[in-house]
Amino acid sequence: MQATDKYSALQARFATSTLDNNHPRKALAILAEGPYLTPAAPRQFGGAGESYLELASLCEALGAVDTAARTIVTIQSAIAAAILRWGTDEQKRRYVPPLARGDLLGAIAFSEEGAGSDLSLVSSALNVERSTLSGQKTWVSMGVDADLALVLTRVEGGFSCWLVRLGPGVERIAKYSDGMSHCGLADLRFDPSVPTRHELLGPHGLALATVVQTTLDVGRLCIAAGSAGIVRTTLELGVERANDRAQGSSFLADHQITRQRIATIAVALETSEALVYRAAAAFAQADSDHRRLTWIAKYAAAAAADKSARDVADMFGASGISSESKITALRHDAWLMTLIEGAPSLSEDVIGQMTLGKMK
Amino acid sequence: MTQFEEGRFRQGLIQFIFDRTKESFSESDDLFASGLINSLFALDLIAYVEDQADIEVTSELLSSQNFRTIDSIVQMASLMARHGGERVRAGD
Numbered sequence: 001m002q003a004t005d006k007y008s009a010l011q012a013r014f015a016t017s018t019l020d021n022n023h024p025r026k027a028l029a030i031l032a033e034g035p036y037l038t039p040a041a042p043r044q045f046g047g048a049g050e051s052y053l054e055l056a057s058l059c060e061a062l063g064a065v066d067t068a069a070r071t072i073v074t075i076q077s078a079i080a081a082a083i084l085r086w087g088t089d090e091q092k093r094r095y096v097p098p099l100a101r102g103d104l105l106g107a108i109a110f111s112e113e114g115a116g117s118d119l120s121l122v123s124s125a126l127n128v129e130r131s132t133l134s135g136q137k138t139w140v141s142m143g144v145d146a147d148l149a150l151v152l153t154r155v156e157g158g159f160s161c162w163l164v165r166l167g168p169g170v171e172r173i174a175k176y177s178d179g180m181s182h183c184g185l186a187d188l189r190f191d192p193s194v195p196t197r198h199e200l201l202g203p204h205g206l207a208l209a210t211v212v213q214t215t216l217d218v219g220r221l222c223i224a225a226g227s228a229g230i231v232r233t234t235l236e237l238g239v240e241r242a243n244d245r246a247q248g249s250s251f252l253a254d255h256q257i258t259r260q261r262i263a264t265i266a267v268a269l270e271t272s273e274a275l276v277y278r279a280a281a282a283f284a285q286a287d288s289d290h291r292r293l294t295w296i297a298k299y300a301a302a303a304a305a306d307k308s309a310r311d312v313a314d315m316f317g318a319s320g321i322s323s324e325s326k327i328t329a330l331r332h333d334a335w336l337m338t339l340i341e342g343a344p345s346l347s348e349d350v351i352g353q354m355t356l357g358k359m360k
Numbered sequence: 361m362t363q364f365e366e367g368r369f370r371q372g373l374i375q376f377i378f379d380r381t382k383e384s385f386s387e388s389d390d391l392f393a394s395g396l397i398n399s400l401f402a403l404d405l406i407a408y409v410e411d412q413a414d415i416e417v418t419s420e421l422l423s424s425q426n427f428r429t430i431d432s433i434v435q436m437a438s439l440m441a442r443h444g445g446e447r448v449r450a451g452d
Contacts, residue, residue: 086418086419087419088419088420202419203419203420203422203423204423205423206402206422206423209402209403210402210403210406210419210422213402213403214403286407288404288407288408291403291404357380
């Protein structure tokens with residue numbers, strides 16, 4: 001699957017864009033020019049009616065050039081998938097087309113300071129009578145710019161997800177991380193004295209088993225594909241460096257150790273892509289094993305991105321530890337890919353559980 | 361499954377839940393109270409029911425009492441399967 005060929009023109013738009021605080025909005029505008037925001041949504045709801053293989057292919061292409069753009073596609077597609085699966089017909093009509101067009105930029109607000117890997121510890125709440133939210137969500141991608149957030153709260157007897165318009169009653173507190181540094185990361189703090197515009201998405205009290213799973217499944221597939229894209233870019237940078245960098249009369253590529261390093265990254269790229277597209281195919285066929293395969297793909301591709309970025313950074317020496325250098329940004333993004341939607345140790349636990357259940 | 365057979369569906373469902381949870385539930389046990397529905401397993405259970413009974417389980421179906429017990433799942437699937445041979449949507 002050559003993600004780079006079909007999307008090379010789109011990739012070029014991002015390769016040349018300057019990164020600043022307006023980047024999320026600019027990236028959204030570029031993506032909105034084509035059928036890129038929710039490719040897997042049906043045409044009647046503004047999507048491209050493509051399969052999850054196409055979504056993975058797009059995310060790999062974007063992950064290779066711009067993590068913020070890949071993140072936007074991830075969020076729009078994941079929220080659209082959750083609405084299409086669990087929303088009412090009216091919610092599908094009202095929200096999915098604007099998500100597909102980029103008229104609404106989404107954000108996924110599940111995690112809290114005390115509830116990351118284990119979302120059953122979420123404490124944010126919605127006071128239904130007063131229409132107010134309380135609590136604080138953290139590390140929300142696109143939180144600085146988003147118009148609409150999918151918010152997970154505790155309710156009596158369980159958890160519910162709400163589509164919340166980000167306006168009065170929601171304070172955005174920008175956060176900075178070296179990884180995903182142009183993804184508009186923010187905390188969202190809810191003011192319990194100001195009513196918000198919101199509506200329930202999915203079965204009341206059962207969000208953890210329904211809306212949250214659908215959202216995270218799609219998100220995890222996109223992150224896995226984006227990680228494979230990072231591996232591809234590190235390989236390209238590594239090859240370029242190996243051929244360009246000379247010491248005396250010999251190039252880096254003349255050394256066996258360099259060729260070995262390039263070989264391991266080439267193998268990592270092929271295995272990451274194979275796992276990502278296997279998971280995407282399972283998604284497309286509604287294979288009951290798709291969730292386990294997606295966890296496996298994300299775990300392996302993110303680890304491959306992390307290792308490849310570190311290995312290639314070594315080849316750049318001190319110049320690879322500059323905030324200006326491309327490989328440094330990739331290193332930070334790749335590291336973060338290993339942590340989001342399931343850090344390595346958590347991923348191993350989940351994959352182990354699922355595999356034990358499957359093989360019984 | 362071309363034609364819905366309640367007995368076969370019930371047996372398959374009991375076996376599926378046992379295989380996946382290693383716990384035996386009686387047909388009137390509250391699956392929600394067991395914590396079973398609120399877990400990673402829930403979506404797989406829903407997918408199983410959709411596949412075997414050829415129905416779509418919407419939020420509306422899930423919010424009501426339909427998924428509370430093995431009995432109620434069988435009853436719901438049976439009712440919906442009788443409504444039409446094709447994949448039927450809840451609430452339609």
